[in-house]
Amino acid sequence: MNQKIRVRFAPSPTGPLHIGGLRTALYNYLYAKKMGGDFILRIEDTDQKRFVKGAEDYIIEALSWCGINPSEGIGTLKGDFGPYKQSERSEIYKEYVAKLIESGFAYLAYDSAEELNEQREKNPNWKYDAQSRMHMKNTLSLSSDQVETLKKEPYVVRIKIPEERTFRFSDTIRGEVSIDSSTMDDKVIFKSDGLPTYHLANVVDDHLMQITDVIRGEEWLSSTPLHVFLYDCFGWTKPRFSHLPLLLKPTGKGKLSKRDGDKMGFPVFPLDWVDPNTADRSMGFKEQGYLPEALVNFLAFLGWNPGTEKELYSLEELCKDFSLQRVGKSGARFDIEKAKWFNGQHIKNIPPKEIVTYIQDKINHSLDQIQLEAIATLMKERVQFLDQIIEKGDFFFSAPEEFDEKTIRKKWKEDSPKIVSDLSAIFKKIEVFKAESLKAEFESYIAKHDIGFSKALIALRILITGKGSGPDLFKCMELIGKQESIERLQTKIPTAIAP
Ligand code: GLU
Numbered sequence: 001m002n003q004k005i006r007v008r009f010a011p012s013p014t015g016p017l018h019i020g021g022l023r024t025a026l027y028n029y030l031y032a033k034k035m036g037g038d039f040i041l042r043i044e045d046t047d048q049k050r051f052v053k054g055a056e057d058y059i060i061e062a063l064s065w066c067g068i069n070p071s072e073g074i075g076t077l078k079g080d081f082g083p084y085k086q087s088e089r090s091e092i093y094k095e096y097v098a099k100l101i102e103s104g105f106a107y108l109a110y111d112s113a114e115e116l117n118e119q120r121e122k123n124p125n126w127k128y129d130a131q132s133r134m135h136m137k138n139t140l141s142l143s144s145d146q147v148e149t150l151k152k153e154p155y156v157v158r159i160k161i162p163e164e165r166t167f168r169f170s171d172t173i174r175g176e177v178s179i180d181s182s183t184m185d186d187k188v189i190f191k192s193d194g195l196p197t198y199h200l201a202n203v204v205d206d207h208l209m210q211i212t213d214v215i216r217g218e219e220w221l222s223s224t225p226l227h228v229f230l231y232d233c234f235g236w237t238k239p240r241f242s243h244l245p246l247l248l249k250p251t252g253k254g255k256l257s258k259r260d261g262d263k264m265g266f267p268v269f270p271l272d273w274v275d276p277n278t279a280d281r282s283m284g285f286k287e288q289g290y291l292p293e294a295l296v297n298f299l300a301f302l303g304w305n306p307g308t309e310k311e312l313y314s315l316e317e318l319c320k321d322f323s324l325q326r327v328g329k330s331g332a333r334f335d336i337e338k339a340k341w342f343n344g345q346h347i348k349n350i351p352p353k354e355i356v357t358y359i360q361d362k363i364n365h366s367l368d369q370i371q372l373e374a375i376a377t378l379m380k381e382r383v384q385f386l387d388q389i390i391e392k393g394d395f396f397f398s399a400p401e402e403f404d405e406k407t408i409r410k411k412w413k414e415d416s417p418k419i420v421s422d423l424s425a426i427f428k429k430i431e432v433f434k435a436e437s438l439k440a441e442f443e444s445y446i447a448k449h450d451i452g453f454s455k456a457l458i459a460l461r462i463l464i465t466g467k468g469s470g471p472d473l474f475k476c477m478e479l480i481g482k483q484e485s486i487e488r489l490q491t492k493i494p495t496a497i498a499p
Contacts, residue, residue: 005037007213009063009070010202012044013055016273016282017062018258019334020217020247023299027244027327028215029068030300033319040209041073043085044202046195053276062270066292067315081209086201093196096204096234097157097189105233106189108147108155109138127185130163157190159199159226159233167225172242172324179225187226199223203230206239215242215324242324245303248331256334258282266336270295285339289385291350294343302332312345344384352376358386365397374479378471392470396479399488400466407458407468408493416459419451423460424489433482435474442474464488 009025011017017025032039041063043056060075072079083089100106109128115137119126126132134141137150138158165181189200196204206214221243231238247256250264261268262282271284285295297313304327306313313321355376356369367375375396379389394400426441427433446456461473464485470476477485 003212005032005035005212006040006210007032007037007215008040008042008073008206008209008211010042010044010205010216011059012047012050012198013052013059014047014050015052015055015258015275016269016271017055017059019268019270019299020256022062022066022068022270022295023247023302024215024217024244025063025068026066026296026299027304027322027324029070030318030322031213031215031324032071034322037212038071039069040079040081040211041070041075041077041084042205042209043074043087044198045085045087046198046201048087048193048195058271058273065270065286066296068296086205087195089201089205090195092208093190093201093204094194097196097200100159100189100233101157103233104160106157106159107133107139109136109158109186109188110150110153110155111137128158129161129182129185133158133160133186154192156188156192158186159189159229161186161226161229167228169224169228169238169241171221171224172240173245173327173329174221174243177221177224179222181225184225189230199226199230203227203234207231207234207236211239213240213242215244218243218246242327245328246331247302248333250334250336252331252333255331266339268334289387290339290343291346293349294339294346297346298339298342301338302334303327312342340384347380347383347386350380352380355380355386355389359390362387363390363397367396371396371479374475378475378479382471392467395465395467395470396476399484399491400464403462403466403493404468407462411455411458411468412462412493413455413459415451416455419456420459420463420489422449423456424486427477427482427489428486430482433478433485435472435478438474438477460489462493463491 007028009028011021011025029039031037041060043059045051045056056074063069070077072081072084074084077084097106101108116128119132128136139147140160142150161181161184163181166178167181167184168176168178170176187199188197190196195201205211224241224243228238248254249256249260256268258268267283267285267288267290269282269284270286272287273282273284274280275282286292293314296315296318297311300313300318300322301311304322306321307326352373353376356372359372359376365372375393376389379393383389383392390397423442423445426445427438430437430441442456442460445451446453457473458468461467461470464473464477464480480488
């Protein structure tokens with residue numbers, strides 16, 4: 001029988017969840033859904049010094065806004081493998097660290113911070129390893145009498161990395177990876193505060209929670225040999241590893257950092273975040289007007305592609321098409337223009353009724369539901385953000401007060417006033433003021449007088465909308481209504497900008 005797939009997203013609450021973390025959560029979620037497995041949310045908070053107030057709630061809120069819902073884990077979620085917060089599991093780790101010490105895979109070290117610094121000052125490349133450990137203060141180098149005198153002193157537990165060993169593991173995305181133990185050090189796995197470090201807690205929990213696949217960012221690749229060694233020490237079966245490609249800056253050079261967004265004027269966090277210590281605010285995709293569907297679609301393509309031309313995906317469709325085999329190794333460039341494009345595409349899918357609710361909250365007007373829905377239908381095809389519906393479609397709500405100068409200079413011709421006044425007289429006679437009749441009258445007028453379509457249309461458009469481009473003008477006029485449209489056509493272009 002095939003084992004049930006179980007994956008986890010295991011953030012540390014050290015600040016807001018950034019876009020790279022959110023992508024890791026998304027890929028875990030998609031893989032679990034695709035495989036009919038479980039997606040677990042675990043909080044890795046053993047580093048109390050880096051704990052940031054509010055970060056855990058932020059993570060939960062951000063995932064839920066995106067629709068990336070865990071099936072098991074912290075908070076109100078249920079599960080048989082809890083607690084799902086590492087700070088509540090300290091007794092469990094004590095038991096496992098004791099096993100490692102007992103079997104000789106780990107040892108107690110009493111070196112003070114000063115003593116360690118002294119070594120590093122002498123040699124910046126110094127590390128605690130097979131070469132140096134016997135010259136340090138630990139249960140391997142000291143006699144039992146010496147250890148006895150240190151009994152009450154604070155200590156850490158270090159893993160004893162074997163000399164001359166090659167650690168191998170296979171990574172779904174990177175293939176075979178091998179690392180020589182001489183490049184590794186005797187990492188601290190248990191701290192003097194009675195809590196494990198990330199490495200031990202992560203491996204113990206992945207094992208106890210029956211995680212089958214570890215899917216995480218590339219920055220953890222270098223820790224994996226140590227994790228592999230820990231699995232071996234305990235005699236446990238290893239999960240499959242998949243290390244996701246880095247997210248690169250918009251230039252394509254260098255890793256995207258948490259600070260890049262605010263520096264370059266785009267969000268790198270799903271939601272706004274206010275730093276509890278400095279009160280600095282970082283912008284979020286949500287508050288910048290992105291739809292969660294668009295953000296998810298954008299993130300899915302930062303490292304994965306379906307191998308087809310299809311780019312627009314709902315979360316459900318992603319669950320069906322996603323596969324780890326189609327995740328690339330090379331860094332994925334974070335291109336905010338692409339995120340905007342996805343947003344525009346997903347806005348087209350919003351039912352007009354919902355857009356109307358959005359408009360109602362933002363603007364005073366005298367239009368009815370049917371008119372508003374028609375405006376929403378016309379405008380949603382042409383915007384990347386919902387607020388642009390109001391910005392670019394302002395002429396639906398009131399007569400333009402400003403006229404696009406560039407268009408006037410280029411396209412307002414000597415005979416434009418005559419064309420407008422002729423057409424205005426014709427339109428006045430139309431009884432049922434509908435787009436089709438307006439268009440038919442317009443076409444017969446330009447044909448009769450041999451006037452270019454766009455020359456005549458732009459003259460009308462400028463007076464009706466104030467702009468050089470926009471949705472179907474006759475539909476706009478129908479919505480604006482006969483009286484108002486005719487009034488607008490009587491407007492004089494301000495002499496200051498008329499050619
Ligand atoms: N707590 C780690 C983090 O903050 C988890 C890494 C992992 O998934 O193993 O990303």
